[in-house]
Amino acid sequence: MPATEPAVAGGSPPPASPTSAAAPAAAGARAAGRPGLARRVVARHGHPREWVWGYLMVAPLALGLAGFYLWPIVQSVYYSFTSWGAFGGQQWAGLANYRAFLSDPQLPKAAWNTVLYSLLLLASIPVSIVFAALLNQVRGRSVGLYRTLYFIPVVSMPAAVAMVWRWLYNGDYGLINYLLSLIGIHGPHWVSDGRFAVYAMALVGIWAVIGYNMIIFAAGLKGIPRHYYEAAELDGAGRVRQFFSITLPLLSPSIFFVSVITVISGLQMFDYVLLMLGRSNPALADSKTIAYLFYEYVFLDNEQGMGCAIAVVLTVVLLLLTAVQFRLQKRWVHYA
Amino acid sequence: MRSQRLWPVHVVLAIGAAAMIAPFLWQLLTSLQTLGEATHVPPTFLPGWRWSNYGEVFTSMPFLRQFLNTVVITVVRVAAQLLFCSMAGYAFARLRFPGRNVLFLVLLSVLMVPSQVYLLPQYQILMHLGLLNTLTGIVLPGLFSAFGTFMLRQFFLSLPVDVEEAARLDGAGPLRIFWSVMLPLAKPGLISLGVLTVLWSWNDLLWPLVVTSDAGQMPLSVGLATLQGEHVTDYPVLMAGSLLASLPMIAMFLVSQRRITEGIAFTGSK
Numbered sequence: 347m348p349a350t351e352p353a354v355a356g357g358s359p360p361p362a363s364p365t366s367a368a369a370p371a372a373a374g375a376r377a378a379g380r381p382g383l384a385r386r387v388v389a390r391h392g393h394p395r396e397w398v399w400g401y402l403m404v405a406p407l408a409l410g411l412a413g414f415y416l417w418p419i420v421q422s423v424y425y426s427f428t429s430w431g432a433f434g435g436q437q438w439a440g441l442a443n444y445r446a447f448l449s450d451p452q453l454p455k456a457a458w459n460t461v462l463y464s465l466l467l468l469a470s471i472p473v474s475i476v477f478a479a480l481l482n483q484v485r486g487r488s489v490g491l492y493r494t495l496y497f498i499p500v501v502s503m504p505a506a507v508a509m510v511w512r513w514l515y516n517g518d519y520g521l522i523n524y525l526l527s528l529i530g531i532h533g534p535h536w537v538s539d540g541r542f543a544v545y546a547m548a549l550v551g552i553w554a555v556i557g558y559n560m561i562i563f564a565a566g567l568k569g570i571p572r573h574y575y576e577a578a579e580l581d582g583a584g585r586v587r588q589f590f591s592i593t594l595p596l597l598s599p600s601i602f603f604v605s606v607i608t609v610i611s612g613l614q615m616f617d618y619v620l621l622m623l624g625r626s627n628p629a630l631a632d633s634k635t636i637a638y639l640f641y642e643y644v645f646l647d648n649e650q651g652m653g654c655a656i657a658v659v660l661t662v663v664l665l666l667l668t669a670v671q672f673r674l675q676k677r678w679v680h681y682a
Numbered sequence: 683m684r685s686q687r688l689w690p691v692h693v694v695l696a697i698g699a700a701a702m703i704a705p706f707l708w709q710l711l712t713s714l715q716t717l718g719e720a721t722h723v724p725p726t727f728l729p730g731w732r733w734s735n736y737g738e739v740f741t742s743m744p745f746l747r748q749f750l751n752t753v754v755i756t757v758v759r760v761a762a763q764l765l766f767c768s769m770a771g772y773a774f775a776r777l778r779f780p781g782r783n784v785l786f787l788v789l790l791s792v793l794m795v796p797s798q799v800y801l802l803p804q805y806q807i808l809m810h811l812g813l814l815n816t817l818t819g820i821v822l823p824g825l826f827s828a829f830g831t832f833m834l835r836q837f838f839l840s841l842p843v844d845v846e847e848a849a850r851l852d853g854a855g856p857l858r859i860f861w862s863v864m865l866p867l868a869k870p871g872l873i874s875l876g877v878l879t880v881l882w883s884w885n886d887l888l889w890p891l892v893v894t895s896d897a898g899q900m901p902l903s904v905g906l907a908t909l910q911g912e913h914v915t916d917y918p919v920l921m922a923g924s925l926l927a928s929l930p931m932i933a934m935f936l937v938s939q940r941r942i943t944e945g946i947a948f949t950g951s952k
Contacts, residue, residue, distance in 0.1 A: 392778030399856035400779030407770035408785065410826030415792045418803030425802065477698050480691045488692070494939065495699040498706065501931040501942075503885045505906040506924030510709045513917055519721045521708055557702070558946060565947035603950055614796050617887055621907055640798045645892050650802055657798040664796060 426654035436651070443655035452631075452639060459544050460635045464612030466548035471604055473552070474559035479593060481560070482567045493564075497557035504554070508621030511550045512537060515622075537622050540632025547618040547633070559604050566600030567593070598679040606671050610664055616641060636660055706925075713921035720917050732918065739923040742916070743909055744897055749927075752901040755821050755890075756883040762825035763879050764872055771834030772860050772868075776846070786835075792828040797888065808893055815896045824883065830875050833949060837871030838864065874945030877938050884931055902927045 391397065429439040447453065481492055499507065514521050517535030526533040536546040570593065578588050594601075616637035623630050634642070636656060644653030712720050713736070714729035739745050773779075774786050804823050805814075813819030841864065849863045865872070887903045894900045900908070906927055909920070935942055 390778070391780045391782075396777050396856065397779035400773045400777035400782065403769040403773035403777070403856075403860070404785065407766040407826055407831055410766065411789065411792055411828060414804060414807070414823040414826060415795075415800050415828070416788065418800035418807070419792075419795055421803040421806075422799045477695065480695050483688065483691050484695070490939070492695050492699055493943070494936065496702050497935065497939075497943075498932055499702055501881060501935045502706075502928040503903055503906070503924070503931065505885075505887060505903045506928045507705075509906060509920055509924040510705050513712065513921065514705060514708060519723065519725070519917075521725060524723070524725050553702070553705075556698075561943045561946045562950035564943075565950060600950060610796075614798070620891075621887075637796075637798060641888075641892075644802050654799075654802060657796070657801075661795055661799055665794065668794070 422654045422657055425651055426658045428651050430648070430650045439651060443651045444659070446652060447655050447659065450639075452634065455632065456634045456636050456639050459633060460613055460615065460637070462544055463548050463551070463615050463635060464609055466545065467551050467555070467608055467612040468605065470552040470555050470559055471601065471608065474556050474604070475563055475594075475597065475601070477556065478560045478563035478567060479589060481564065493557075493560075496560055499554045500557040502554075504617045505621055507550065507554060508618055511546075512622050515546055538627050538629050540629040543623060543627075543629040543633040547615075547622055550618060550622070551612075551615070555608070559608075562600050562604055563597060566597045570596045595680050599681055602671070602675050602679045606668060609667060609671070613637075613660065613664060613667075709921045709925055712918055713925055715918050717916055717918055735918045735922040736926070738916075738919045739926060742919055743905055743923065745902075745905070745923060745926070747898055748900050748902045748905040751817060751899065752884060752903075754817055755824075755901055756880055758821045759824045759883045760876050760879045762821075763827045763830045764876055766825065767827055767830035767834050767875065768865060768868065768872060769860070770831045772838050772864055774831070774835045775838035776864075777856060789828050789831060793832060801888070801892065804889075805892055815894050815899045817899060819893050820890050820899075820901065823889070824886070827879070830879065833875055833945075834868065834871055837868055837948070841867050870941070870944070871948075873938070873941045874948060877934065877941050878945050880934060881931060881942070 392400075425436065426443055427439060427441070428436040429442065430436055477496065481489060484492070515536035517523060517533070517538070520533075520536075522536070523533035534542055536542050574592050574596075575588055578592060583591065614637050615635045619630070619633060619635055619638040620641070623633055627633075637660070640653050640656040640660070643649040643656065711727070711729050714732050715726065715735075716730055716732055719726050719730050774782065774789075800823075808814050808819040808822070811819070813822065845863060845867065846859055849859045854863070884901075885903060886901070887907060890901050890904045891907065894904055897905065897908070906924055909923070
């Protein structure tokens with residue numbers, strides 16, 4: 347790349363380069379008939395030479411996104427209104443997939459599991475705030491050490507993490523049930539019992555995301571001016587009072603951001619169902635999520651139209667929920 | 683006096699930290715035991731120093747092959763994303779052209795759609811191209827990132843305009859300004875995007891899961907996922923394998939901790 351770059355740069359003679367000052371003058375002189383319009387276009391959109399570079403530099407990404415993301419999105423929406431023959435042909439089916447999905451006996455349980463998982467995942471937020479606030483009090487070398495330890499679950503491969511937790515949750519040999527037995531509790535088979543599997547997965551989800559949330563909260567805490575606390579201290583406010591009256595309100599933009607992404611990722615939960623439960627698990631029927639249903643319909647059961655309908659519904663729900671969160675933020679988020 | 687008031691803080695933080703790494707310590711412990719020791723009740727808290735479990739990882743699954751697959755996939759995705767996202771991010775941030783805002787809105791809309799929506803058509807594209815079960819196929823959609831473009835656009839917007847202005851007055855064209863002036867200035871943003879992409883690519887599961895069925899073409903994430911569904915219940919070997927699979931990311935995190943945390947904090951603030 348560096349080899350071609352001087353040639354290209356040299357190819358454009360200096361006077362014609364899109365200098366913000368020179369460009370309007372040049373273009374204006376050319377379109378002498380209607381100087382006002384030309385000047386306005388150039389002022390708003392720049393010189394045509396700048397356009398060419400803009401389009402060229404955006405082109406590779408735009409083509410890739412169009413081919414691999416935008417067009418597929420359109421196709422999926424179309425597929426959701428079709429039924430798929432055994433040999434690949436698609437026929438218009440109207441709303442049949444949506445009706446079938448809404449009357450799917452698996453839907454209520456899967457929807458509840460997905461919502462429950464997301465709600466449980468939200469519990470990571472208060473935990474992360476407390477740890478981030480505590481870490482904010484500490485100075486010196488131990489800060490880096492703590493941050494490293496809390497963040498290791500975030501960078502670890504989910505497939506590997508799920509394997510470790512499956513081992514910890516093991517009903518017969520798992521460490522968790524051994525520790526419970528020490529205090530006289532006979533633990534269940536956590537991930538192969540439909541009553542516990544969603545909670546077991548949510549605990550792993552929380553454990554894996556705390557370090558990530560802490561980083562965002564730590565950045566938010568750094569932005570709170572010190573003198574607020576000094577003033578509160580002069581007024582005799584204790585640490586707990588300071589936390590609730592200063593830290594929490596001023597951290598609300600970060601809390602808002604984290605809760606939006608937590609809900610988005612919670613409602614798309616798929617990895618742990620596949621990784622921690624697996625396809626032959628007796629608890630699977632009681633522990634499927636919406637995203638897992640999608641995977642099953644599209645890639646295991648050859649019900650692509652139905653799967654695409656699920657994906658479309660999931661998208662609509664996500665967008666609506668995010669919109670609602672953005673509306674509600676006015677009530678509790680303070681932008682300093 | 684200050685340190686006296688701080689000790690309860692340290693106690694709570696230490697308990698939390700212990701909860702964070704206890705699973706890994708247990709994993710390490712089990713990985714060095716025989717199956718008999720691992721499934722002993724009550725559990726044995728001493729390692730058996732059975733290093734051969736780590737050797738067995740390479741014979742019970744194509745670990746080395748899948749490790750190299752993961753490295754290749756990750757390197758190609760990172761290189762492509764850095765190039766395409768920085769070019770487009772710069773153009774969106776600093777160049778003016780008709781349709782720029784509309785294009786950018788379309789890009790943001792891709793960002794808001796969950797991956798389930800484009801998964802099946804992407805799979806079909808690969809099928810038509812004959813690229814199922816190939817590294818090329820796994821890599822292809824991830825060469826382009828709406829997120830990365832958005833992130834770098836925000837980064838370019840945060841850079842001062844005067845350096846660029848000076849280069850322009852010296853007669854440098856947009857490509858030259860981008861390549862020799864702005865890219866060096868954007869290095870922190872590029873590194874942040876790079877490590878976040880490495881992390882995402884290394885751990886990515888759903889996409890490679892649906893496009894590979896041949897163990898020799900799988901990345902490690904899919905290899906481990908299919909392994910535990912199957913015959914293998916040799917927990918010590920599974921623990922050794924999963925530890926080896928996570929280790930490169932933990933090592934990268936230890937080296938580039940600041941960049942990762944900065945990158946995450948940056949996306950959180952925008």
